[in-house]
Amino acid sequence: xxxxxxxxxxxxxxxxxxxxxxxxxxxxxxxxxxxxxxxxxxxxxxxxxxxxxxxxxxxxxxxxxxxxxxxxxxxxxxxxxxxxxxxxxxxxxxxxxxxxxxxxxxxxxxxxxxxxxxxxxxxxxxxxxxxxxxxxxxxxxxxxxxxxxxxxxxxxxxxxxxxxxxxxxxxxxxxxxxxxxxxxxxxxxxxxxxxxxxxxxxxxxxxxxxxxxxxxxxxxxxxxxxxxxxxxxxxxxxxxxxxxxxxxxxxxxxxxxxxxxxxxxxxxxxxxxxxxxxxxxxxxxxxxxxxxxxxxxxxxxx
DNA sequence: CGGTTTTGACCGGCGC
DNA sequence: GCGCCGGTCAAAACCG
Numbered sequence: 001x002x003x004x005x006x007x008x009x010x011x012x013x014x015x016x017x018x019x020x021x022x023x024x025x026x027x028x029x030x031x032x033x034x035x036x037x038x039x040x041x042x043x044x045x046x047x048x049x050x051x052x053x054x055x056x057x058x059x060x061x062x063x064x065x066x067x068x069x070x071x072x073x074x075x076x077x078x079x080x081x082x083x084x085x086x087x088x089x090x091x092x093x094x095x096x097x098x099x100x101x102x103x104x105x106x107x108x109x110x111x112x113x114x115x116x117x118x119x120x121x122x123x124x125x126x127x128x129x130x131x132x133x134x135x136x137x138x139x140x141x142x143x144x145x146x147x148x149x150x151x152x153x154x155x156x157x158x159x160x161x162x163x164x165x166x167x168x169x170x171x172x173x174x175x176x177x178x179x180x181x182x183x184x185x186x187x188x189x190x191x192x193x194x195x196x197x198x199x200x201x202x203x204x205x206x207x208x209x210x211x212x213x214x215x216x217x218x219x220x221x222x223x224x225x226x227x228x229x230x231x232x233x234x235x236x237x238x239x240x241x242x243x244x245x246x247x248x249x250x251x252x253x254x255x256x257x258x259x260x261x262x263x264x265x266x267x268x269x270x271x272x273x274x275x276x277x278x279x280x281x282x283x284x285x286x287x288x289x290x291x292x293x294x295x296x297x298x299x300x301x302x
Numbered sequence: 303c304g305g306t307t308t309t310g311a312c313c314g315g316c317g318c
Numbered sequence: 319g320c321g322c323c324g325g326t327c328a329a330a331a332c333c334g
Contacts, residue, residue: 163307165326178325182305191325307332313325 145205153177153192153202158214161190172196183212 148155154177161179169176174194181188188208195201 162305164328166308167324167326170323176324303334305333308330310327310329312327315323315325317322318320 142209143205143207145203147195148202148204149200150202151200153194154179155192155202155204159183159188159210169193169196174199181210183210186211 154161160182162182163177163179165178166175167178172193172195174196176191176193179190179192181190186208188206188210190207191203191205193203195203
């Protein structure tokens with residue numbers, strides 16, 4: 001992670017004014033992404049995946065964007081970083097949700113559970129050696145990250161999660177929480193942290209693919225239809241980009257539709273209070289203008 | 303009482 | 319080698 005800066009593109013809503021907001025250089029994103037340190041997670045934009053299978057307008061339509069087709073975008077890539085001038089203003093639009101896809105990454109993921117404090121000397125050494133042998137880095141599960149404006153850290157997404165850790169984030173007063181899908185054998189993980197630059201923004205990062213259906217589906221609750229997609233990146237039958245797209249929409253449509261006074265997905269099903277709260281917030285802030293066109297030349301060598 | 307959260311310790315990678 | 323840091327573990331606390 002020596003040199004991991006990130007490309008960042010910003011497209012603003014036309015209902016916002018001026019271009020000073022348009023200029024990426026107005027954002028001090030050289031190493032941060034709206035207050036998030038993503039240096040350890042190479043990412044590519046959502047649109048990268050959309051190219052070829054879906055265009056930006058389609059998305060806009062899908063989201064029924066009330067405000068034009070432009071939106072806040074940011075892409076983050078660690079391979080080719082142009083440092084946006086560490087700018088000044090981060091006044092920046094505070095009303096936005098942004099989506100990025102973090103693709104794999106060369107970081108390795110440790111899968112094995114090592115005994116905590118070793119003292120079982122016995123095979124300890126051999127274990128270590130095995131590890132050393134396995135020097136090759138495991139490719140990481142695909143990641144998908146997005147920013148959401150919400151007071152709620154852990155956003156409801158239809159799956160059940162168990163928190164397994166929390167860490168202080170460097171340079172941020174807000175901790176990062178780690179969640180694992182509670183479903184057996186499901187290795188999907190989720191990371192949630194709040195921007196220190198704009199505390200109203202929460203970044204959620206999913207990693208891996210569910211090997212099961214969304215529990216909400218089975219229960220037939222509000223999220224059921226919405227989150228019926230079996231997995232975030234699962235199901236090999238359709239192209240990744242489509243899956244991502246579907247899942248992305250699945251995750252945001254309800255919020256966004258409500259924010260536009262549409263009742264598409266939850267018309268008959270009252271949302272749980274915390275979700276209402278969450279969605280209300282989105283509405284108040286005109287959230288979810290995500291997705292981006294942006295062709296960022298980013299090549300991601302895995 | 304079983305599942306979840308909290309929280310300090312541990313692990314491994316990385317830079318110096 | 320050491321320290322930093324992100325990520326994970328797991329025991330204890332918590333909760334419905």
